[in-house]
Amino acid sequence: MDALRHLSDKVAVIGVGNTAYGSFPDTDEYGLAAQAFRSAVAECGIDKNEIDGLLVCRIPYYARMGEVLGIDPRWTMTMPPHGRMSGMGIVEAVLALATGQAKYVALLYANIGRSRRVNYGGDESPSVWDSFGFTSPGAAHAMMFRRHMELYGTTTRQLAEVPVAFRHHGSLTPGAVMKTPFTIDDHENARPIVAPLRLLDYCLINDGAVCMILTTSDRARDARQKPVHISGFGGRDSFKTSAIANFNIGFWNDEVEEAGRQAYEMAGVSHADVDALMCYDNFSPTVLFSLEGLGFCPRGEAGRFVEGGTLRLGGKLPTNTDGGHLSNSYMQGWALNVEAVRQLRGDCGERQVPGAEVIQYVQATPCSRSIIYTRR
Amino acid sequence: MTAYSKPLPRLDPLIRPFWEHAKAGRLTVQRCDDCGDRHFPPSPICPACNSDAQSWMPVSGRGTLESWVAFHRAYWPGYQPDLPYDVCLVRLAEGPLLVSNLLGGTEGAKLGAAVEVVFDDVTDTITLPKWKLTRAT
Structure with a gap:
């Protein structure tokens, strides 16, 4: 397989921005995305009219977005409102920049699902x-986790380590939606939604928006912020049993392994180099599946691997240092990529991973992707 | 008997034969006449070889339990009185995966347990194939 080494470190993130996270019924996707865009443009110090690439995700109409921002790009792409699109969109933006189709790409994601009372089930998704x-999607993940329990003896107390660690991180993150710490016992006592999953295994639904601005690494040298390089990425999709949505009989282990292997080879790093993991956490079992797929532990052993605070700041593998979807904000992977950038810049204050140089993003979903960011 | 208030299958042309067979007490999946691949839900062409030639073929009605969950939340109001209710993932002896309801409770449920189909006539026109654990006799 082509490890795409020639694309390693060719593109950098020079600006990130986000809105506050919560409930904002008086605006819409465009209003939210515009705020995130303005904040990302301001921090990287470029003129917004230099932005000639636009990628929108969960935003109804790309042209309206361009109208709101006052830009006429050379390259435009729109992604559907699925949680797996952040990893995919960032890779597409890298390719647009590396092939000269654009000089500066703004990637915009907005979600107003809280104000619109989105349910993620029933007649909304026949x-x-x-x-x-x-x-x-929660039921599909419950179905997978029951299988994991049966196959490997994984327990709900082990599963609880995931949301407990992320809530601790949320408590350290300014603006996180959920900040009150809870314990493994609290998790055990939470009400079931689709058993074996409980309320605390489910991600938040909140409004907000995220913006990332990417450019080529040579241009990034002139940016105001220290550039964070996209050093590796990889992917593999799994569509053959899509009728059971958001479900994979093998926990996407094979697909995540392949995505991770591509990303490691492209970046020239390995597991031991990863200072923190940003892991798509729509439901807490996804994190266990991702750890096994990437190979941070053998398959079936993620329950034991996470015991004792492995994923907490100061633990062996700090994961979702902003609190993730389970505690910070449901920005469907986008905010996790922003957190990777902020960690590598050293901007994370109380939740900073000391000396972070390599951070990996992963999404175990029907479109599994991994991205490795570095500050080299 | 009160009116059935849960969602009913959408009978689009592709899947209608499945529900017609179910009404007659037959569990079927689509089988490719060219390569023999069996699949469900139905597909306009065979996913294995992309042939057009496909037929609905009865299956044994036996399978293994691949997983199960209990819904404690009703995403449709009609399920509210049933909470919690059990949903199972079944691997048919013939290969395809199906989602359905597990009747008779989950006591004794374990990965790989033998299950067998049970037909539930929920309306005059719709029969849902559901599953129960096969008990040793």
Whole structure:
């Protein structure tokens, strides 16, 4: 397989921005995205009219977005409102920049699902299984986690390590939606939603927006912020059993392994080099599946691997240092990529991973992706 | 009997034969006439070899339990009285994966347990194939 080494470190993130996270019924996707855009442009110090690439995700109409921002790009792409699109969109932006289709790309994500009362199940997302009452991404993850429990003896107390660690991180993150710490016992006592998953295994639904600004590494040298390089990426999709949405009989282990291997080879790093992991956490089991897929522990051993605070700041593998989707904000992977950038800049205050040089993003989803960021 | 208030299958042309067979007490999946691949839900062409030639073929009605969950939240109001209710993932002996309801409770449920189909006539026109654990006799 081509490890795409020639694209390693060719593109850098020079600006990131986000809105406050919460409930904002008086605005819409464009209003939220515009705020995030303005804040990202301001911190990287470029004129917004230099931005000639636009990628929008979960924003209804790209042209309206361009109108709101007052830009006429040379390269435009729109991504659907699925959680797996952040990793995919960032890779597309790298390719647009590396092939000279754009000089500066703004990637915009907005979500107003809280104010619109999005449910993520029932008639919003019809499927062939509705007449059996099977619906929602959470149920699919519960189905996978039950399998994991049966196959490997993983327990819900082990699972609890994931949201407990991320809530601790949320408590250290200014603006995180959920900041009150809880314990493994609290997790055990939380109400079940689709058992074996409980309320505290489910991500938040909140409004907000995120913007990332990427450019080529040579241009990044002139930016106001210290550039964070995109050193590696990889992916593999899994569509053959898509009828059972958000489900994979093998926990996406094979796909994440392949995505991770591509990313490591491209970046020229390995697991031991990774200072922090940013892991798509729509539901807490996804994190266990991702750790096994990437090979931070053998398959089936993620429950034991996370015991005792492995994922906490100061632990063996600090993960989702902003609190992730479970505590910070449901920005569907985008805010995790922003957190990777802020950690590598050393901007994270109380939650800073000391001396962070390599940070990996991963999404175990029907479109599994991994991205490795470095500050070399 | 009160009106059935849970979601019913959408009978689009592609999947209608599945529900017609179910009404007659037959569990079927689509089978490719060219390569023999069996799949469900149905596909306009065979996912394995992309052939057009496909037929609905009965299966044994036996399978293994691959996982199960219990819904404690009703995403449709009609399920509210049933909470919590059990949903199972079944691997048919013939290969395809199906999602359905596990009847009779989850006591004794374990990965790989044998299950067998049970037909539930929920309306005059719709019969849902559900599953129960096969008990040793």
